[in-house]
Amino acid sequence: MNATIKARIEAIFDQVIKRNPGEPEFHQAVWEVIDTLGPVLHKHPEYAEQKIIERICEPERQIIFRVPWQDDRGEVQINRGFRVGFNSALGPYKGGLRFHPSVSLGTIKFLGFEQTFKNALSGMPIGGAKGGSDFDPKNKSDGDVMRFCQSFMTELYRHIGEFTDVPAGDIGVGAREIGYLFGQYKRITNRYESGVITGKSPAWGGALVRREATGYGTVYFAREMLNVRGVSLEGKTAVVSGSGNVAIYAIEKLQEYGVKVVACSDSSGFIHDPDGLDLDTIKQIKEVERGRIGAYRVTHKKATYTANGNIWDVPCDIAFPCATQNELNEASARTLVANGCIAVSEGANMPTTPEGVKVFLDAGICYGPGKAANAGGVATSALEMQQNASRDAWSFEYTDKKLQNIMMDIHRDCYETAKEYGLKNNYVAGANIVGFRRVAAAMLAFGII
Numbered sequence: 001m002n003a004t005i006k007a008r009i010e011a012i013f014d015q016v017i018k019r020n021p022g023e024p025e026f027h028q029a030v031w032e033v034i035d036t037l038g039p040v041l042h043k044h045p046e047y048a049e050q051k052i053i054e055r056i057c058e059p060e061r062q063i064i065f066r067v068p069w070q071d072d073r074g075e076v077q078i079n080r081g082f083r084v085g086f087n088s089a090l091g092p093y094k095g096g097l098r099f100h101p102s103v104s105l106g107t108i109k110f111l112g113f114e115q116t117f118k119n120a121l122s123g124m125p126i127g128g129a130k131g132g133s134d135f136d137p138k139n140k141s142d143g144d145v146m147r148f149c150q151s152f153m154t155e156l157y158r159h160i161g162e163f164t165d166v167p168a169g170d171i172g173v174g175a176r177e178i179g180y181l182f183g184q185y186k187r188i189t190n191r192y193e194s195g196v197i198t199g200k201s202p203a204w205g206g207a208l209v210r211r212e213a214t215g216y217g218t219v220y221f222a223r224e225m226l227n228v229r230g231v232s233l234e235g236k237t238a239v240v241s242g243s244g245n246v247a248i249y250a251i252e253k254l255q256e257y258g259v260k261v262v263a264c265s266d267s268s269g270f271i272h273d274p275d276g277l278d279l280d281t282i283k284q285i286k287e288v289e290r291g292r293i294g295a296y297r298v299t300h301k302k303a304t305y306t307a308n309g310n311i312w313d314v315p316c317d318i319a320f321p322c323a324t325q326n327e328l329n330e331a332s333a334r335t336l337v338a339n340g341c342i343a344v345s346e347g348a349n350m351p352t353t354p355e356g357v358k359v360f361l362d363a364g365i366c367y368g369p370g371k372a373a374n375a376g377g378v379a380t381s382a383l384e385m386q387q388n389a390s391r392d393a394w395s396f397e398y399t400d401k402k403l404q405n406i407m408m409d410i411h412r413d414c415y416e417t418a419k420e421y422g423l424k425n426n427y428v429a430g431a432n433i434v435g436f437r438r439v440a441a442a443m444l445a446f447g448i449i
């Protein structure tokens with residue numbers, strides 16, 4: 001990379017650190033992107049002149065609000081709510097809500113930043129955003145969750161809208177929470193504005209396949225990466241971390257493709273079933289009982305449960321990190337490669353640490369970063385918005401076909417762009433460059449706003 005451009009990118013990063021103290025995940029997400037943009041600035045000096053990168057690193061708006069609510073015992077609880085509209089160059093702000101005790105402004109900014117590039121890469125007309133709260137839905141009653149969601153929406157509603165900002169789910173926000181949030185929005189605004197939120201139940205305006213889309217999409221992306229190398233998924237062994245919505249539907253699609261999935265996890269530990277996981281049991285534990293993954297052993301005695309263990313110690317051909325950020329570090333990446341892993345496809349957002357990513361790239365295995373590999377979820381949200389706008393409802397097969405085509409296009413765009421820049425097989429650079437170029441071109445057209 002040209003020394004002036006390198007120095008410029010480093011200076012931008014220094015500013016990001018200075019202006020956003022105490023937000024290491026946001027810094028990490030920014031560096032991971034801008035570190036790959038040197039060749040683009042070289043080709044497009046106008047992006048440097050117009051300070052496009054500097055502008056992209058500054059969220060367009062950040063909303064922080066109090067969320068007071070009363071729990072089942074009558075005790076008053078106070079949480080903090082966030083919504084960061086990161087970039088609206090390509091469409092209304094779009095991105096999920098995360099309810100988890102670890103949520104802070106820095107978490108939401110890292111996710112909103114990632115979302116901006118992911119959404120651009122998806123090829124759909126959506127900007128980037130993220131929101132959430134430090135509320136912990138774990139072990140809460142339906143009543144507690146409902147009152148929290150109602151209070152959260154009582155502030156959020158004034159900032160969102162089908163042409164302004166369209167939230168959806170993320171960790172801790174599934175069909176139940178989306179129902180309560182949409183119900184309160186509808187009640188406060190006196191509008192049945194279906195397109196204001198996605199991930200709705202297909203019974204009231206949601207899209208078929210949205211529930212499955214992130215997990216299925218991650219598998220489609222892995223299939224495409226392997227395809228380029230003339231390898232098929234069938235007969236392979238996989239490990240999928242997590243056991244939430246993304247992991248469950250990644251496992252479902254993998255099993256459909258004849259892959260043996262031997263391990264999955266939750267925040268308390270992982271299960272390993274050498275015969276292949278029984279997905280019905282996992283769905284029962286996680287989707288119906290909202291229990292812990294260790295309960296799998298009650299009916300599957302041959303499986304092992306390791307509390308607080310490292311799931312990446314389980315040998316596999318393909319790894320699907322589908323839990324959370326920075327869940328796969330350098331040592332785990334080395335273990336995977338040493339155990340013969342040939343591909344990693346990220347269902348979660350930024351699950352691999354920068355050192356881990358380097359291990360995968362140096363080893364030359366297929367590595368699909370979350371921005372590309374998990375874009376199927378938000379892309380299908382955009383399909384939900386399309387259906388809402390036209391008051392239509394598409395079949396499962398039709399929507400799934402569209403999702404497959406979107407994932408194939410994303411894969412091709414990343415692959416071809418990396419090649420164009422002399423970085424063959426580097427999907428990290430490919431994804432960042434494609435996403436950035438799309439956002440940058442629109443920002444340039446709009447002038448200095």
Ligand code: GLU
Binds near residue numbers: 171349381
């Ligand atoms: N939370 C998901 C993501 O990280 C989906 C967001 C959406 O559907 O808007 O992409």
